Amino acid sequence: MSTLTPLPRSTGAGTAPAPPSRSLMKRLEERAAWQFLLPWFVGMLLITIGPMIASLYFSFTDYNLLRAPSWVGLDNFEQMLTDTRLHKSLGVTFAYVLIGVPALLVVALSLAMLLNRGIRGLAFYRSVFYLPSLLGGSVAVGVLWRQVFGTDGLVNQFLALFGIDGPGWISNPGTALSSLIMLHVWSFGSSMVIFLAGLRQIPEELYEAAALDGAGRWARFRNVTLPLLTPILFFNLILQIINSFQTFTQAFVVSGGTGGPADSTLFYSLYLYEQGFGRLNMGYASAMAWVLVLIIAVFTAINFYFSKRWVFYSDRD
Amino acid sequence: MLYPLLWMVASSFRPEALIFRDPSLIPTEVDTGHYADGWTALAHPFHVFLANSAIIVAGSLLGNLLTCSMAAYAFAKLEFRGRGILFGALLLTLMLPMHVVLVPQYVLFSNLDWVNTFLPLIVPKFLATDAFFVFLMVQFFRGLPKELDEAARLDGAGYWRTYFQVILPLSVPALATTAIFTFIWTWNDFFGQLIYLTKPALQTAPVALRNFVDATSGASWGSLFAMSIVTLIPVFIVFLVGQKYLVKGIATTGLK
Incomplete structure (x- = not known):
């Protein structure tokens, strides 16, 4: 899981002679936030939202796992x-x-x-x-x-x-x-x-x-x-x-x-x-x-x- | 309140015939035979089922503690575009009955050939799907003083270092509550284990116990009780150890 590798320390303050600009800080924060959110976000898409949409679709089909679902409307x-x-x-x-x-x-x-x-x-x-x-x-x-x-x-x-x-x-x-x-x-x-x-x-x-x-x-x-x-x-x-x-x-x-x-x-x-x-x-x-x-x-x-x-x-x- | 439970403990040491005649809590003669019988009554000895449960619990613990706290850190402490919408989505998934995602999840996992493996029960925990715990930790992290992680950042610590070395060590109560509830819910879980684990060698303690009911069709209450107690003991121990956190946890978030 590459997302778990800590960011190098130098991304914060310290390396640059002048303090990093606000917009750079913001970008770094945004990037870090998405790294932390990644597992949850993937889970929400694949384990929750995706299946929700699929189950809404299945509810209008005849489906027995073995054959592909067939559309039956409101049956x-x-x-x-x-x-x-x-x-x-x-x-x-x-x-x-x-x-x-x-x-x-x-x-x-x-x-x-x-x-x-x-x-x-x-x-x-x-x-x-x-x-x-x-x-x-x-x-x-x-x-x-x-x-x-x-x-x-x-x-x-x-x-x-x-x-x-x-x-x-x-x-x-x-x-x-x-x-x-x-x-x-x-x-x-x-x-x-x-x-x-x-x-x-x-x-x-x-x-x-x-x-x-x-x-x-x-x-x-x-x-x-x-x-x-x-x-x-x-x-x-x-x-x-x-x-x-x-x-x-x-x-x-x-x-x-x-x-x-x-x-x-x-x-x-x-x-x-x-x-x-x-x-x-x-x-x-x-x-x-x-x-x-x-x-x-x-x-x-x-x-x-x-x-x-x-x-x-x-x-x- | 505890009478039925205590009676079950007493009955598990009683000769079969007395179970239906003796409502007292103190067995007149102690007989551990039911434990020995129950342990080996199914296709596999009972420790196989206990070990399966333990593996799933261990995986769920690790997954929930790591990924729920990661997501919570982002929601509570970091600013990013779309935070409001995503947090709203998190709250919505809190209320969603699991039935809605049940069938497609089963289809997904069976297409991945994950039926009769522990993966459908563990992998989702590494994707922070237990929104309750994310929410619980967001609430807790928000209460941590901002100065602490700002100070760490000024000292040159990156976000990951701040998370591992400042936030997590300060969040022991929230992590403990998450760990305790994850343990108890996963250990007691039945539905997921019932549909994903059909091979006897992979079954967990609750599923095995359920099959035991069928196998004996109520003929051997003594050994049924004995194995029921065996499955309750880990929950009981966690309850004793974690009482303080349990009471705080439900009082603040309403978890069961």
């Missing part, structure tokens, strides 16, 4: 309108996002508030709550979840103590998705840490002033904490929505790669994988990918639009 998108499994996967994914994300945020915020009350051993509790969010996306935890929510699993062992005969949570189409939502909520730790950092930023004086005005605990939460925390809440919301729409590993592991039972955990990503890499319908998979981008973009745009009504930026007041 893939029309097929999506009548593809009942695709509709099912959209339903599953929307349910997951619309239930899982708010639930996760509520849990994360509640625990952040609890930890922020100056309890002893904060660092310890923070770690305990944070660890699952690091491990939650791993295959190993997916394996664990398969057992915990299985017919003879841990959850049912507990229910049996109370004389309840629990269902096979993940083998039952009615409950399989909820066990995955629970896994999602279980990994609330990273959002909680972001909330904690936000809570630390709220000046103590505001609480003191509110207390002097006779505000109770709930009023202080409602009128001080919550408004000042809305930017962080918004940030977490956007981040979680974007992530949740792309859920794959856990659905794949828990359902054994099928999205079952009865397609009840057929996440959009899982169906995209099945179309693209299971059946080599690369054109259809590309079209699906672009629809996902559109969905995420629309969700994000809606969020930004409504954020004006509820997100409060103290420095813009």
Whole structure:
């Protein structure tokens, strides 16, 4: 990699009797900047932008990797309108996002508030709550979840103590998705840490002033904490929505790669994988990918639009 | 919170029959047989998969640390035409779902004959494709006092020397955060490894574990748990060592 060879020292000041002219300095800086940017720039063109354009093209073609793509116009998108499994996967994914994300945020915020009350051993509790969010996306935890929510699993062992005969949570189409939502909520730790950092930023004086005005605990939460925390809440919301729409590993592991039972955990990503890499319908998979981008973009745009009504930026007041 | 994880650890030392009857965290009798069984249950012993994961992680670490910090140095400290537009492009790629580039990337790498090699999983890291880390380091470099690198330049140090001898040594927190997240994400990654590595001898620990689920169809939870724990241990160690940086890193950038 020739780009890594350091510039000779003499390119800066020093060799010339007079200091180098400004324009020469500027040119040298420009040249250095491009050397530093080169790997990133090549990567962006070859690994990101190029493939983006290609996938847009593929989405209008019939393509199975073996033969050259053949142009089919809007066929893939029309097929999506009548593809009942695709509709099912959209339903599953929307349910997951619309239930899982708010639930996760509520849990994360509640625990952040609890930890922020100056309890002893904060660092310890923070770690305990944070660890699952690091491990939650791993295959190993997916394996664990398969057992915990299985017919003879841990959850049912507990229910049996109370004389309840629990269902096979993940083998039952009615409950399989909820066990995955629970896994999602279980990994609330990273959002909680972001909330904690936000809570630390709220000046103590505001609480003191509110207390002097006779505000109770709930009023202080409602009128001080919550408004000042809305930017962080918004940030977490956007981040979680974007992530949740792309859920794959856990659905794949828990359902054994099928999205079952009865397609009840057929996440959009899982169906995209099945179309693209299971059946080599690369054109259809590309079209699906672009629809996902559109969905995420629309969700994000809606969020930004409504954020004006509820997100409060103290420095813009 | 940690109960299911601790229970999995306890169960990995329990006789098979007790896993379905004993919700306690302390095994009554310790049996390491599941580890021995699980280690050799697949076509290759488990250390082969762990080594494959380790190679990919090592390559990703080197690639991300070097090229993301290079790009960040240019964005944060140097002036050049088009900086605004390129930085905007960087921020856009932050939000792009990977699905969009999935198929063409696969086509590209399979045309290069890179399927069933580690290259599709490592080479992109040497092209700074993890925009998150570029962004993180740009934020950090911007906070370094301008006088420091200006002083170095006045002493006659070129840009590369300034970068290696002034900027990088001062950026240990940002580099550590990048290293820790690169480690954990790459180690836990599943999708990429699933599509690019289909030969058993090349498979990584998560993919092998997934195949183990199929191979045993849930018949041997003890050894499944044992191997699950083996794959979690490296992440756990990195978590313990790097906690300080992890918490700072997510608090400032919102990484997961």
